[in-house]
Amino acid sequence: MRHLYVCPLRWADLDLIGHVNNVTYVDYLQEARVDMLRTHAPDKRADDLAEGVVVARNAVTYVAPLTLRDSVAVECWVTEIRAASFTMAYEVFDTDDDGNRITFLRARSLLTPFVFSEERPRRISDEERASLSRFLEPEEPFARLAPTVPDPDRDAHWPVAVRFSDVDVFGHVNNVKYFEYFQEARIATLGRLFGQLPPDDAALAVVVAQMDVEYKRPVLFRPEPYDAWSWISRVGRTSYDVSAGVFDGDELLARSRCTMVAFDPATQRAAQPSPAYRELLVEHLRG
Template structure:
């Protein structure tokens, strides 16, 4: 069994490229997940699972741009794995075409764990919770995880200041907001790379194709900034990878791996970057 959530696209969800920003999709996933667990909870304990969980890992693959539409976009979600203290949800974000086929915009997965917020610790799934999740179970193998490189000395630093609105009801920074932090850090890093170059570099149209985030330690609201570090870890023909860490001193709070594609603005297809931009990327490799 799968759950389908109708998610209204907001005008403010669009970015400068005129389509829904990559960060916003993660908010859609959260809305669908909470709706699924609330709608089909069989008891008060099962309903608490809707909000009494924390996200351990998020994997997002962007398939096509989503533009503003008054029609709700559909988010389908189901369970792919149940373990002692975690479970994994898969998602597909799409519109249905008149012929019944799908226009898929995104496919994703999140690993979640039940959490005792009063004691700041994870807990095991109860038998009742496992039974409720099993109704949605379609077992699937986990995707292989990328290898994180050790942060190089040339990594770019961006100070992340937590806004009061970033914090959820549990006084932690919401999992969606990490994507925004890493986006801000990545954009700042690209500007820094341009300044490092002795040549004039024009940044091409860049689109995020895939993003993986591992959440390790909750981020709390405070006046002092956290440190977000970014570096280039791979340069391909039409794409490259950026790895990032969100840190409090020497403590790594979260990690991200982002695959970015260079796109021809007219043809709307991947294209090799111009030599000057590629030279900047290659020079930044550890």
């Protein structure tokens, strides 16, 4: 069984080319997850799983651009249940006039029930397991991201400033906001990297095809910024990966890998970057 959530869209969800921004999708996933866990809570303690979890991992695959409309459908279900964690999957879609499904995004989240008053994870109760099992469609578990060790001599630095509105009621930065932080660091990194190219090459459109984030330690509100380090970790024919980590001193708080695809807005298809663009990527590829 899958849970269906109808998610309203807002004009502010769009980016400069009229597509829903890659970060905003993660908000949709969060809304759908909370709606499912509240609707099908095993008892009156509806918020134990709906709000009493921390996200340990998000993996998001962007399939097709989503443009403004009244709402979009989000299906969600469970792919794995362990002693103290469970994994949820999502598909964001709409249907055309002929009833055909158009998929915009697929994603998974690894979630851990958490006792925020004691700052510790907890096990899933028998009642919660029975409720989650109704939605179980087993899939392969997550593959872990590569270890993240910054190289300050080569990597691009970005100060991550936390706003008060980024923090949830438990004092932790919400999992969606990490996508914003990594986006800010990535845009700044690529802007500096490609600023030396001719205008036509530097203006190449790119879209996010895949975004994976692992959450290691909570990011908290404070006046001092955290440190984000970013680098090119893979270069392909039409795509490349930007890996990054958010640190507090030497302590890793979160890491990510983002796959970017060169994109032709006229054809709405992947496009090969110019030789100069690709050579610059290869030059900055970290082994």
